Amino acid sequence: MKTRSVMRTAALCGVMCAAALAQEAAAQGVANPLTVYGLDRFVAPDARMRAMGWAGVGAASGAGALFANPALLTGLEAPDIRFGGVTTSTDRDQKQEWYPDKAYATLSLIFENRMSGIVDTATKPLERSYDNIGPNWERNASSVRPLSVVGAMPIDLGFANIVVGGGFSEAVNLDHYFQNNNALSPYIGSYRPEPMLRPALGETIKVAWYQHFRERTGSIYGITPGAAVKLGEHVSLGVSATLLTGSSDDEERSVGRGRLRLTTSATGSFNVYYIDSVRYLATTAGTSTYAGVLGHLGAAFRNSNFAFGVSLQLPSTVTRTWNSSTTIDTMGVTSASDQSGGDKLRYPLSYAVGLAFYPRGGWTVGVDYVVNRFEQAEYTPAGGTGIKPWLGAKTFRVGTEYAVNDAMRLRAGYREDAQVFAGEGAAITDDPVRGSVYSLGAGLHVWLFNMNLAYEYSTLSYHDAWTSNVNFNTSASHAVTIEIGMQL
Numbered sequence: 001m002k003t004r005s006v007m008r009t010a011a012l013c014g015v016m017c018a019a020a021l022a023q024e025a026a027a028q029g030v031a032n033p034l035t036v037y038g039l040d041r042f043v044a045p046d047a048r049m050r051a052m053g054w055a056g057v058g059a060a061s062g063a064g065a066l067f068a069n070p071a072l073l074t075g076l077e078a079p080d081i082r083f084g085g086v087t088t089s090t091d092r093d094q095k096q097e098w099y100p101d102k103a104y105a106t107l108s109l110i111f112e113n114r115m116s117g118i119v120d121t122a123t124k125p126l127e128r129s130y131d132n133i134g135p136n137w138e139r140n141a142s143s144v145r146p147l148s149v150v151g152a153m154p155i156d157l158g159f160a161n162i163v164v165g166g167g168f169s170e171a172v173n174l175d176h177y178f179q180n181n182n183a184l185s186p187y188i189g190s191y192r193p194e195p196m197l198r199p200a201l202g203e204t205i206k207v208a209w210y211q212h213f214r215e216r217t218g219s220i221y222g223i224t225p226g227a228a229v230k231l232g233e234h235v236s237l238g239v240s241a242t243l244l245t246g247s248s249d250d251e252e253r254s255v256g257r258g259r260l261r262l263t264t265s266a267t268g269s270f271n272v273y274y275i276d277s278v279r280y281l282a283t284t285a286g287t288s289t290y291a292g293v294l295g296h297l298g299a300a301f302r303n304s305n306f307a308f309g310v311s312l313q314l315p316s317t318v319t320r321t322w323n324s325s326t327t328i329d330t331m332g333v334t335s336a337s338d339q340s341g342g343d344k345l346r347y348p349l350s351y352a353v354g355l356a357f358y359p360r361g362g363w364t365v366g367v368d369y370v371v372n373r374f375e376q377a378e379y380t381p382a383g384g385t386g387i388k389p390w391l392g393a394k395t396f397r398v399g400t401e402y403a404v405n406d407a408m409r410l411r412a413g414y415r416e417d418a419q420v421f422a423g424e425g426a427a428i429t430d431d432p433v434r435g436s437v438y439s440l441g442a443g444l445h446v447w448l449f450n451m452n453l454a455y456e457y458s459t460l461s462y463h464d465a466w467t468s469n470v471n472f473n474t475s476a477s478h479a480v481t482i483e484i485g486m487q488l
Contacts, residue, residue: 029424031183031212034250036345036379036389038174038216039318040420044068045148045169047084047483051441051454052366052399053413057354058300058309059366059399062485063152066165066226069311069354070238071298073152073163073228081151082485084452085144086170090477092177093138098469103198104262104273111135111182111469127275130258133211137179145170145219147481162229165240171222171294174248179213180471183254188262189468192425199264207260210280218248220290220318228298238298244318246290256280279331286324286339292317294347307356312349319344341382348376362403370395374420375430391432393418399439409443417458425465435460435475448488454481 046064049056056068063080065072098108106126109115113134120126152165185208190196199205226240256278265272295314300307323340354368375392399413417435422428441454456479464471 030180030187031185031210031254032178032214034176034214034216034252035343035381036320037178037214038176038218038248039172039345040374040377040390041173041175043147043170043173045084045150045167045171047147047441047452047454047481048401048411048443049399050456050479050481051411051413051439051443051452052401053397053415053437053439055354055366055368055397055399055413055415057298057311057352057368058307059354059356059364059401060309062487063150063165063167064148066150066152066167066224066240067148067169069298069300069309070165070226070240070296071228071236071300072302072307072309073165073226073238074154074161074230074236074300075302076152076154076163079151079153079488080485081487082450082452082483083149084147084481084483086147086479086481087142087144088477088479089140089142090175090475091138091140092475093473094136094179095472096135096182096469097472098135098182099467101468103264107273108469110275127273129275130277133181133257135181137181139177139179141175141177143175143217147483150224160229162227164225164227166223166225168221168223170219171242171244172220172246172290174216174218174220174246176214176216179211181211182469183210183212184208184260185210187466187468188260189466191467195467199262201264202266204261204263207262208256209258209260209275211255211257212253214250214252216248216250216288218246218288220244220246222294226296234301234303236300236302238296238300240296240298242294242296244290244292244294248288248290249285250288250322250324251283251285253284254280254282279329281329282326284324284326284339286322288320288322290318290320292319302356305358307354307358309354309356311352311354313347313351315347315349317344317346343379343381343384346378346380346386348373350374364401364403366397366399366401368397370397372418390420391422391430393420393432393434395434407445409445411439411441411443411454413439415439417460419460423462423464424471425463433460433462441481445487448486450485450487452481452483452485454483455479456481 044054060068060072098111148169150167154163222242224242228238230236259276261274297312300309321342350372352370357365374390378386380386395416397415401411419433437458439456443452458477461474
């Protein structure tokens with residue numbers, strides 16, 4: 001039976017922390033800390049717009065236009081109030097495929113948990129894992145949350161027609177989850193910025209092997225007052241400001257699985273490596289609170305045939321204040337500590353332009369082009385130097401609405417869902433991963449009351465590739481939005 005040794009806690013913790021900090025500027029990484037994950041996931045809180053693929057910069061209507069392009073509030077002819085909620089179910093999974101390495105022949109089998117049934121050699125017992133954790137995982141999460149309460153009303157000042165509005169809505173959905181059952185530090189398959197070389201003759205490379213996951217659940221909500229004014233018959237301008245406040249529950253966990261000692265023997269023989277056992281569990285759990293202000297400017301031109309809109313999200317800063325507790329269990333000895341701190345994320349100026357066409361037969365077609373400029377977003381830890389951890393993207397949104405009669409509307413849409421990271425090993429390092437979102441919906445108006453429904457199906461698939469393995473990541477989400485309103 002092979003001898004098992006225990007890696008020292010301080011060494012393992014130091015290696016993991018160093019790896020996490022070194023990879024922070026990357027997107028998904030191997031085992032990154034939570035920091036700004038989730039803060040890029042802005043939300044469209046209007047059911048009609050969600051059913052139309054979020055194409056609202058030129059096509060939004062009603063009080064919900066406050067959140068897409070406040071200039072379009074001038075389309076209101078009567079007071080409008082509505083409230084809505086959303087339920088979401090998301091499935092995530094990861095599958096890993098490891099390449100055989102001629103220098104360490106059985107190592108890929110260990111990472112894939114496939115050593116069962118393989119017998120030891122006559123001269124040397126084969127190395128094996130000390131647990132039964134497989135490389136793949138899957139997870140489902142669901143939530144029900146309020147989405148928005150919004151109202152607006154036109155006011156005739158005699159010299160000008162204005163519309164004022166206000167709302168409370170989810171602005172950013174912070175939900176995030178990621179897991180890696182074969183996290184390594186240093187990562188033996190890395191080839192950026194340079195490949196990791198095998199140990200020279202007689203040398204040994206020590207590698208921490210652990211399971212890691214991170215999770216954040218929560219939302220940032222906003223209180224949004226806004227106003228729009230009509231300039232002449234076709235042109236309108238609008239402005240809004242959103243006071244942000246929110247919180248999230250955060251958790252990160254690392255479970256030690258072993259310490260690899262990769263070596264090249266003086267004789268040049270192959271498959272010379274060792275796995276030392278470790279008993280290490282580090283859990284950090286806590287809460288984050290968020291605060292900030294977002295400003296929006298909007299402009300629109302509209303006639304009976306089409307509408308053209310422009311929406312600007314002004315530069316802004318969101319601050320995060322966090323408190324957490326860390327528990328470390330090593331060889332049955334537990335230590336605990338509390339931490340607190342703060343950081344901030346500065347969003348750049350972003351903009352979107354939208355067109356809406358009104359063909360005959362009760363149709364409305366909306367198209368948006370969005371430039372988020374997230375590559376200019378800057379994250380700054382307390383007392384630290386700012387970094388730019390994200391990638392920016394230019395995306396399209398398309399939606400359509402058909403008026404069946406005066407009471408019923410049918411809607412459909414599609415939008416690109418760009419992430420803020422590229423897959424590890426991607427040939428084009430500044431091209432972010434993109435998902436797709438398909439949507440359907442309907443609206444019903446009876447007397448003073450109206451109800452809007454939206455269903456969205458989103459899918460995301462990408463892979464992270466190293467010289468040692470490929471991780472295939474997929475997620476699929478179903479969201480149903482219900483909104484009830486009244487127009488006086």
